[in-house]
Amino acid sequence: MFYEKLLNIELIYFKDCYKLDCKGHCCNSNKDEDCIIPMLKSEYEFLKDKSDLKADYNMDFLLNCGKKITIIFAKCNKKGLCKIRPLACKLYPFYAKTNLNADYLGFEFLSLYDMFYTSNFYHPCSLVKGNFLNLQKQFENNIVLILNEAVMIFIFMSLELLHKYLNIYFKNIYGLDFNLNNIKDKKRFFKENNFLKAWQVDEFKKEFNDLYLKLESKYKDDLKRYL
Secondary structure, eight states: OHHHHHTTOOSSOOTTGGGSOOOOSSOOTTOSSOEEEEEEHHHHHHHTTTSOOEEEEEEEEEOTTSOEEEEEEEEEOOTTOOSSOOHHHHHTTEEEOOOTTOOOOOEEESSGGGTTOSSGGGOSOHHHHHOHHHHHHHHHHHGGGTTTSHHHHHHHHHHHHHHHHHHHHHHHHHOTTOOOTTOSOHHHHHHHTTGGGGGSSHHHHHHHHHHHHHHHHHHTHHHHTTO
16 A cells, blocks of 8 residues: 555655744744644545544535545644654655656645745745755655555646645736735635635636546556545
């Protein structure tokens, strides 16, 4: 099973990163609040008895074909002192751009909150600001270990769709020059702007449905076992 394999893979890892005094959207020993980690339901089911993760809430995407994709948002209170790291933690701050054939096409920032900076200067992660080339090198060297997995192709291509339509949504509201450079409370900003509406439009639903059907046809049970 892919999740078993993932336990022994590190994609991006910097020793004692959790001690950095930064505002990254990951675990951090200086943060008072617990970290909320998004993952597919299948990953949560695999990890829940192996870790202290607790499901906080979930989000369902009902595709036009009738398939339901469930995202679990799990709460973690380890603040970097964990033995088992979920996929999102291993990836942060990047995800891979890819296609149906699992070709590596570059990378983008993983968190939705990190999409709208005009430069790395504004990124909250200290490693992005001060160690970007090493981050990039680690990611690009290691992502090949998982990129050919059907579920990873689905995750990465789905993330690209989510980012695409969120970008369209905010720029339709605020214009092409929209950025989050000086917005401190991004969570509040997203909620106040009803950001979930970005993925309720027919165009997104059609593209997401088409993506699933193409991947299901190509990878069959190698994908369906995780969704």
